[in-house]
Amino acid sequence: MTWILFAALVQPQSVCVTCHPAERVQLEASVHSREGIGCESCHGGVPESLDEERAHSGDYRGVPSREDIPALCASCHADPTAMRPYNLPIDQFALYQISGHGRKLAEGDDRVAVCTDCHGAHEVRSASNPESPIFRVNVPETCGHCHADAELMADYRLSADVLDEYRGSVHGEALLEDANPNAPNCARCHGVHGASPPGFGDVAKVCGQCHGSAREYFERSVHKEAMDAAGLPECASCHGNHAIGPAGTELAEGVCLECHESGSPPAETGRRLLALQSATVHEIERAGELIEEAERIPLDVGDYRARLELARTHLQEAYPVMHSLDVEQVTPLTLSARSGAEDVQREIYEKLSDIRLRRLGLVLFWFYILLTVAILVRLRRQKKET
Amino acid sequence: MTDPHDRGGYSPSRRRLLRWLVRSFLSLWGLAGGGVVFSFLKSPRVGSAIDRIVPAASFSGLGVGEGRLVRHGSRPLYVVKVSEQEVVALSAVCTHRQCVLDWSRERKVFVCPCHAGVFDASGQVASGLPRRRLEQYRTSVRGDEILIYLG
Amino acid sequence: MMSDKPEQTRGAHGRGALLDWFEARVNLTEFFALLTSLGLFYVEVDTKKPLRLAVREALAKPVSSYAEWPRVLGPLAVLFFLFQVVSGVLLAFYYRASPSEAYESIRFILRDVNFGWLIHQTHRWGGQLLVAILILRIVRFFFGGVYKKPRELLWISGALLLLLAMHADLTGRLLTWNQISYWSTVRGAELIFTLPLIGPLLGFLVGGQEIGAATLSRFYILHILILPAAVFVLLYFNFATVRRVGLTEAASPTNVGGRRQYRDYLYNLATLVVLIVGVLVSLAVIQPVPFYPEIDLLSTPVEVQPPWYLLAPHVLVDVLLGRLPDLLKGTLFLASVVLLVLWPFVDRSPGKTMRERATVVTIGTLAFLLWVVLTIYGVALQNIGAP
Numbered sequence: 001m002t003w004i005l006f007a008a009l010v011q012p013q014s015v016c017v018t019c020h021p022a023e024r025v026q027l028e029a030s031v032h033s034r035e036g037i038g039c040e041s042c043h044g045g046v047p048e049s050l051d052e053e054r055a056h057s058g059d060y061r062g063v064p065s066r067e068d069i070p071a072l073c074a075s076c077h078a079d080p081t082a083m084r085p086y087n088l089p090i091d092q093f094a095l096y097q098i099s100g101h102g103r104k105l106a107e108g109d110d111r112v113a114v115c116t117d118c119h120g121a122h123e124v125r126s127a128s129n130p131e132s133p134i135f136r137v138n139v140p141e142t143c144g145h146c147h148a149d150a151e152l153m154a155d156y157r158l159s160a161d162v163l164d165e166y167r168g169s170v171h172g173e174a175l176l177e178d179a180n181p182n183a184p185n186c187a188r189c190h191g192v193h194g195a196s197p198p199g200f201g202d203v204a205k206v207c208g209q210c211h212g213s214a215r216e217y218f219e220r221s222v223h224k225e226a227m228d229a230a231g232l233p234e235c236a237s238c239h240g241n242h243a244i245g246p247a248g249t250e251l252a253e254g255v256c257l258e259c260h261e262s263g264s265p266p267a268e269t270g271r272r273l274l275a276l277q278s279a280t281v282h283e284i285e286r287a288g289e290l291i292e293e294a295e296r297i298p299l300d301v302g303d304y305r306a307r308l309e310l311a312r313t314h315l316q317e318a319y320p321v322m323h324s325l326d327v328e329q330v331t332p333l334t335l336s337a338r339s340g341a342e343d344v345q346r347e348i349y350e351k352l353s354d355i356r357l358r359r360l361g362l363v364l365f366w367f368y369i370l371l372t373v374a375i376l377v378r379l380r381r382q383k384k385e386t
Numbered sequence: 387m388t389d390p391h392d393r394g395g396y397s398p399s400r401r402r403l404l405r406w407l408v409r410s411f412l413s414l415w416g417l418a419g420g421g422v423v424f425s426f427l428k429s430p431r432v433g434s435a436i437d438r439i440v441p442a443a444s445f446s447g448l449g450v451g452e453g454r455l456v457r458h459g460s461r462p463l464y465v466v467k468v469s470e471q472e473v474v475a476l477s478a479v480c481t482h483r484q485c486v487l488d489w490s491r492e493r494k495v496f497v498c499p500c501h502a503g504v505f506d507a508s509g510q511v512a513s514g515l516p517r518r519r520l521e522q523y524r525t526s527v528r529g530d531e532i533l534i535y536l537g
Numbered sequence: 538m539m540s541d542k543p544e545q546t547r548g549a550h551g552r553g554a555l556l557d558w559f560e561a562r563v564n565l566t567e568f569f570a571l572l573t574s575l576g577l578f579y580v581e582v583d584t585k586k587p588l589r590l591a592v593r594e595a596l597a598k599p600v601s602s603y604a605e606w607p608r609v610l611g612p613l614a615v616l617f618f619l620f621q622v623v624s625g626v627l628l629a630f631y632y633r634a635s636p637s638e639a640y641e642s643i644r645f646i647l648r649d650v651n652f653g654w655l656i657h658q659t660h661r662w663g664g665q666l667l668v669a670i671l672i673l674r675i676v677r678f679f680f681g682g683v684y685k686k687p688r689e690l691l692w693i694s695g696a697l698l699l700l701l702a703m704h705a706d707l708t709g710r711l712l713t714w715n716q717i718s719y720w721s722t723v724r725g726a727e728l729i730f731t732l733p734l735i736g737p738l739l740g741f742l743v744g745g746q747e748i749g750a751a752t753l754s755r756f757y758i759l760h761i762l763i764l765p766a767a768v769f770v771l772l773y774f775n776f777a778t779v780r781r782v783g784l785t786e787a788a789s790p791t792n793v794g795g796r797r798q799y800r801d802y803l804y805n806l807a808t809l810v811v812l813i814v815g816v817l818v819s820l821a822v823i824q825p826v827p828f829y830p831e832i833d834l835l836s837t838p839v840e841v842q843p844p845w846y847l848l849a850p851h852v853l854v855d856v857l858l859g860r861l862p863d864l865l866k867g868t869l870f871l872a873s874v875v876l877l878v879l880w881p882f883v884d885r886s887p888g889k890t891m892r893e894r895a896t897v898v899t900i901g902t903l904a905f906l907l908w909v910v911l912t913i914y915g916v917a918l919q920n921i922g923a924p
Contacts, residue, residue, distance in 0.1 A: 300644070300647070300648070327470075328446075332445050332527065332530050335445070335471065336526075336527045339528070342526075343526060358822045359823075361822075362822045366815060366819070368414075369812070369815040372411070372412065373808050373811055376412075376807050376808045376811070377808065379408070379804060380804035380805070415811070422652050422655070425651040426627055426652045426653065427627070428651065430650050430651055
């Protein structure tokens with residue numbers, strides 16, 4: 001008896017965990033247990049009793065059914081007064097109900113994700129805890145539990161390749177390999193609780209959260225209206241949605257022809273933009289190679305690197321502007337990038353040829369020196385014979 | 387006393403020639419040394435390259451076929467946008483009697499108001515009294531700015 | 538002999554009238570004697586005779602054994618020094634001795650000034666070669682016994698010349714104000730500051746023991762005015778004592794070579810000049826000193842060592858004897874320098890040949906070998922990145 005009292009004083013929920021030790025381990029990490037949310041908050045029952053029958057009496061629910069879980073969590077998490085001390089949002093349930101998951105659940109499909117699938121049931125951790133399944137780096141894998149399951153996704157006619165595609169994309173690499181905290185994960189584009197694919201006319205808004213400049217130029221271009229009218233997913237129609245690769249010349253090479261006929265005016269514009277881009281990239285790369293070569297000699301390459309960086313910056317500036325599809329707008333930027341790189345190249349070439357010239361001059365100079373010495377020696381011998 | 391320069395059979399004129407050759411050869415050292423020192427001391431484009439680079443006009447502000455007169459010190463220059471990607475920079479001084487040229491956008495030529503000499507957009511003499519072509523300068527575009535390199 | 542005036546005859550003019558005009562108003566021979574103080578003529582010049590006569594006499598004076606190659610080190614050192622003066626003056630036209638402008642002015646010289654790279658590189662290499670030549674010269678003096686009475690002053694001026702040349706190189710290095718030169722100067726200066734008495738005195742001279750902006754301007758003055766002036770004075774002493782005591786005859790009696798005239802010696806000098814220019818230009822083209830990155834007072838590059846001629850003392854003092862107290866190390870260092878300079882008063886034995894001075898020669902050889910080994914060790918340390 002005293003033991004029970006003692007236990008009750010120290011750890012109110014430990015009574016349940018006497019029979020359910022596995023959950024006890026999980027609960028230790030949970031933010032709920034720290035806040036004194038006991039087992040009975042979700043499961044009901046009498047938490048102080050060791051007797052199974054009595055413990056499982058009263059408003060005991062047992063394991064809540066999946067359809068009930070969102071409402072159950074919302075009983076606290078949608079309550080403004082309850083959440084206020086923690087400053088947690090209260091719109092999760094409302095968002096969930098308009099999400100793809102929520103709608104399916106309302107239709108009776110309980111295979112979709114509910115709160116516990118992503119947040120965990122007993123071991124609920126804060127989103128800023130790297131061990132949490134909803135920590136930003138872990139999100140793709142969490143979503144992938146279902147969305148990378150080919151069998152499961154087949155029933156919904158959804159692709160199960162999205163996780164792999166994401167992992168190979170620039171966003172995935174940035175998040176997962178470079179640990180870049182600004183890189184988007186699934187939730188960033190699809191929404192967290194209100195997760196659903198963006199509508200076709202909304203794609204630019206989603207991408208524009210980060211790529212604001214590109215969005216601006218895109219929306220002013222002819223593509224915006226044309227793509228919305230044709231039901232094309234704006235940015236994703238050229239860049240892809242999950243398997244987004246680097247936006248370089250490889251992208252620009254074939255993508256216009258997917259919609260436009262080769263030789264048509266739009267395709268011509270695309271070709272010219274590509275030409276600007278690839279010429280600039282080529283010059284910049286060449287300049288970079290020359291700098292490496294020059295450094296090996298060694299030559300002083302101090303400000304060349306800085307100038308090449310400047311050229312690269314101008315090129316970077318040009319990329320969003322390309323979405324305007326206006327060659328006149330893009331040209332000044334690519335031209336300045338290109339001429340910067342070309343200037344660097346030219347100066348290095350001058351230096352290299354300078355050095356070669358000096359070496360040649362040295363050889364000739366030594367001929368001259370030896371001839372002079374010969375003359376001097378001869379003159380000395382002549383004088384000697386006086 | 388034997389003539390120290392009597393090396394078995396050289397005629398006096400030959401000897402003088404040889405002596406002259408040797409002396410000029412050796413004095414090349416002096417000339418070379420003097421040349422190096424003089425060239426060294428002759429201030430090269432003093433200061434940084436900045437002084438030799440002239441910001442001329444805004445690239446986007448210049449229409450295709452438009453030419454603008456730019457002054458650098460006492461030197462007038464013309465910068466002309468010949469196509470949407472290319473600019474040329476030429477001296478604006480007529481090579482005949484040094485009058486300052488006018489650029490005609492319609493005819494795409496430079497016309498001299500003094501004796502009606504005509505230069506085309508690349509600086510070659512098209513017609514009239516001038517003999518030499520206009521001096522051309524290298525350009526590059528930084529950002530929106532056209533820069534002329536005076537070398 | 539009268540008909541051909543050698544091109545090298547100083548002061549030879551076609552028009553005697555001009556010369557006479559000057560002779561009547563000023564003692565040109567005195568001026569000539571002044572010029573020869575630097576060793577172009579180490580024979581004495583009679584300033585009472587008119588210039589043409591004095592020069593002709595000087596040229597005709599017989600010289601023996603001057604052509605032996607060991608003796609070339611002296612004139613070679615003078616020629617290098619003159620070259621340094623000329624190239625240094627040229628560089629001074631463009632160099633700016635303030636911390637904010639020094640680095641850029643060097644870059645300007647190397648990149649933009651016509652032949653700037655040539656003058657700069659030959660000046661740098663010339664300095665290194667000058668120090669090397671003076672080292673070899675001292676070594677030659679040692680083994681040749683060229684410090685015995687009455688040639689003590691010759692040795693002393695030679696040793697002091699060596700020290701001055703090292704300091705000139707040290708001060709000159711800092712002027713480039715780049716990462717490597719700055720930190721290697723700091724290393725070298727640290728070493729010198731350990732010397733008791735002299736160390737603090739030198740520290741005072743350069744404006745405190747920390748090498749900073751003030752040091753730059755003081756080093757500049759030292760490098761272009763004070764040290765060259767001191768070198769000139771020592772060169773004067775060097776050749777003045779030679780004029781007084783004469784050149785040493787070769788110890789062996791095999792020197793019966795023809796007594797040549799002094800003018801022939803001048804041909805040799807001309808050849809030397811030509812070859813020196815050739816060597817310096819070759820070094821400037823083939824192995825130019827790299828243009829290091831700009832100075833960063835907050836970061837020391839790992840591989841930096843003091844200049845090569847200070848590597849031996851550095852290794853000895855900082856690495857091998859590192860744990861001894863500074864005062865002891867400094868005194869040891871100072872003692873060895875003083876020993877070097879005042880060596881003639883240490884070894885006063887009359888023996889001339891190597892055999893007669895066997896013990897001294899052995900000790901000297903060992904000391905020199907030790908110096909070489911320490912220097913090589915220092916270079917090796919640098920290559921493996923150790924302090």
